[in-house]
Each structure stands twice: as C-alpha cells, then as structure tokens.
Amino acid sequence: MLLAALFLVGTTAVPVAAQTRLEFTEIHMAMSVRIVVYAQDGPDAREAVRAAFRRVVELEDILSHFRPQSELRRLEAAAPGEWVRVGPELLHVLGVALGVAEATGGAFDPTVGPLVELWREAREAGRSPAPEELDAARARTGWHRVELDTTLSAARLTRSGIRFDLGGAAKGYILEAALSELSARGFPRALVEAGGDLVVGEPPPGRPGWRVAVPGADPELAERASRLTGAALATSGADARHLEVEGVRHTHIIDPRTGLGVTHGYTAHVIAADAATADALATALSVLGPEGLALVRQRFPGVQASVLGPAPGRLGRACPTPDGG
Ligand code: AMP
Ligand code: MG
Numbered sequence: 001m002l003l004a005a006l007f008l009v010g011t012t013a014v015p016v017a018a019q020t021r022l023e024f025t026e027i028h029m030a031m032s033v034r035i036v037v038y039a040q041d042g043p044d045a046r047e048a049v050r051a052a053f054r055r056v057v058e059l060e061d062i063l064s065h066f067r068p069q070s071e072l073r074r075l076e077a078a079a080p081g082e083w084v085r086v087g088p089e090l091l092h093v094l095g096v097a098l099g100v101a102e103a104t105g106g107a108f109d110p111t112v113g114p115l116v117e118l119w120r121e122a123r124e125a126g127r128s129p130a131p132e133e134l135d136a137a138r139a140r141t142g143w144h145r146v147e148l149d150t151t152l153s154a155a156r157l158t159r160s161g162i163r164f165d166l167g168g169a170a171k172g173y174i175l176e177a178a179l180s181e182l183s184a185r186g187f188p189r190a191l192v193e194a195g196g197d198l199v200v201g202e203p204p205p206g207r208p209g210w211r212v213a214v215p216g217a218d219p220e221l222a223e224r225a226s227r228l229t230g231a232a233l234a235t236s237g238a239d240a241r242h243l244e245v246e247g248v249r250h251t252h253i254i255d256p257r258t259g260l261g262v263t264h265g266y267t268a269h270v271i272a273a274d275a276a277t278a279d280a281l282a283t284a285l286s287v288l289g290p291e292g293l294a295l296v297r298q299r300f301p302g303v304q305a306s307v308l309g310p311a312p313g314r315l316g317r318a319c320p321t322p323d324g325g
Pocket of ligand 1: 107108109110112116165166167168169235236237252253254255256279282283286287
C-alpha cells in the first residue's frame with residue numbers, strides 16, 4: 001500500500017493518487033483547443049498549461065497564412081530564387097509538407113493557397129470558379145517550386161505568386177508543440193486536441209493509454225486509438241464547408257492535380273509519431289481516398305491509416321472522441 005502510494009510519476013515526483021484530471025479550453029486558430037492533463041492542481045500545473053497555450057499563439061504567428069506578418073507570408077514575399085532564413089518550426093513543417101507532397105504525387109500540396117482562396121470565394125459567392133480562374137490559380141500552385149536547405153535552415157521559391165496554405169499540416173505540429181511544453185515542465189500525462197486532431201503524451205495514471213474512439217475506422221487503427229500513447233491522431237475529410245455545384249458538393253479540401261474541390265466525401269484517420277506527418281497524411285488521404293492507403297503504408301512505415309466512405313455529400317466528420325481519461 002505504502003509503496004503504491006509513494007510510486008512516483010515521470011519527472012513530476014507527484015504521487016499518482018494526488019493527480020487529478022484537469023481540463024482547459026481556449027480558442028486559437030479559429031477553433032477550440034483543449035488540453036487535458038493529469039497533475040496535482042496548483043500554480044505549477046496552471047503555469048504549464050498557460051505556457052502551452054502561449055506556444056500555440058507563438059506558432060500561429062509563425063505558420064499561419066492568415067497572418068500577414070507570419071514567417072510563412074514573409075517567405076512568400078521574397079524574390080524568386082532568393083534564399084530566406086527560416087526558423088526551426090517553419091523548416092520542420094515545410095519539410096514534412098514537401099515530403100508528403102512528393103510521396104503523394106502532389107495530392108497534398110502546401111502551395112495550394114491560390115486554389116483554396118478561389119474556392120473560398122466561390123463558396124461565398126455561391127458559384128463555381130470560372131475555368132480561366134482555375135487555370136490562373138493552378139499556375140501559381142506547385143510544391144516543387146519550393147526548395148529547402150536544412151543545413152542553412154533556409155527556403156526559397158522558384159517563381160513569384162506562390163501562396164502557402166499550411167492549414168493541412170501545421171495544426172498537428174502546433175498541438176504537438178503544446179504537448180511538448182507541458183512535458184518539458186513536468187506534466188507528460190497530457191492530451192491536446194483541436195478540430196478533430198489530437199496528440200497524447202504519457203497515459204493517464206494506471207491506464208495503458210488514452211481511450212480515443214474512432215467510429216467506423218479500420219479495426220487495427222481503432223484498437224491502437226483505444227489505448228493511445230505518445231502519438232498523434234489526425235482526422236480529415238468531409239465537413240460542413242462545401243460548395244454545391246450541379247447537385248455535387250465540393251469540400252474545402254482541394255485536389256491540386258485538378259484544381260477542383262474534392263467531392264467524394266472520404267474521411268481519413270492517421271496515427272503517427274510525428275503530428276505534422278499525421279495531419280498532412282490525413283489531408284492527403286482525404287484527397288486520394290482508399291487508393292492512397294497502400295502508398296502511405298509503403299512510404300511511411302509505422303504510420304497507421306484508415307479511410308471511411310465514400311459518402312458523397314456527407315456533412316459532419318467522423319471525429320475521434322477522446323474520453324480524456
Ligand atoms: P485538414 O483539416 O488537416 O485536412 O486541412 C484542411 C485544410 O488544408 C484546408 O482548409 C486548406 O487550408 C488546406 N488544404 C486543402 N486542400 C489541400 C491539399 N490538397 N493539400 C494541402 N492542404 C490542403
Ligand atoms: Mg491535415
């Protein structure tokens with residue numbers, strides 16, 4: 001009994017019995033970001049959670065294409081061919097994004113910005129983009145026009161007019177960074193979640209993992225999600241943002257190879273150790289559908305993936321639901 005009560009957890013040196021489930025939610029990246037942490041409630045835990053949310057804010061300032069002053073937008077503004085120094089965060093997310101772009105034959109493309117913008121305007125105006133508008137936007141898209149030098153921590157674009165959109169990969173990275181902040185401050189038993197993506201650290205006390213339900217997913221993936229530890233689970237697919245053209249729903253996810261909003265309504269789930277990779281692969285699979293699964297398994301060993309559907313016109317995602325302990 002005494003031994004069990006004195007059992008120490010990780011680096012926190014807090015008896016398991018003193019750890020309670022704490023939950024905090026803030027709005028960032030235009031969505032609810034939720035942190036669940038098992039810790040002894042007190043100033044240290046609360047400061048760690050505040051620091052984790054601060055990390056989210058910092059990274060949004062670096063990676064968001066919605067922020068005119070972000071590092072990402074400054075990279076776009078550089079003259080073609082000019083190397084621009086980038087920080088480790090942008091270098092990592094761009095590296096993952098370009099790797100997934102290459103592996104998926106451009107189904108995932110971090111330069112999809114002009115097309116996303118065009119489809120957003122089309123949705124707002126309730127009309128499909130004109131063919132010449134699509135051509136112009138496609139001409140400004142292309143992951144192979146971005147080059148990275150990881151030794152120098154620099155990036156360059158080989159043509160003008162590139163518009164990044166890291167919306168498909170950066171969220172995972174940002175959630176993981178928040179989790180790392182908690183862990184570094186002695187609170188590794190944590191989960192961070194936003195918009196259907198989540199990352200988990202060490203499991204809740206006395207449990208083999210976090211219980212995350214992924215309705216309908218491939219049994220192997222669902223099994224792993226039911227006791228998830230030290231991994232990211234990303235979800236991507238059909239949701240409420242869509243444009244109806246001739247009775248067909250085009251979602252906010254674009255197939256960069258055609259320039260068209262995806263219509264098939266697949267929902268993809270991916271579990272990976274690296275959260276940006278999970279996030280990008282889930283977006284890629286929501287473009288590729290089940291045909292992309294073999295490719296993902298071959299190119300990304302250790303990654304688990306599942307594709308549900310097709311469900312043409314389906315609204316609402318099959319979101320994973322973490323019980324949070
Ligand atoms: P996610 O929810 O992670 O699938 O990300 C969806 C977001 O990724 C969209 O709202 C766009 O900002 C961006 N996006 C859309 N299509 C693509 C694509 N084919 N490749 C990369 N990013 C995309
Ligand atoms: Mg994604």
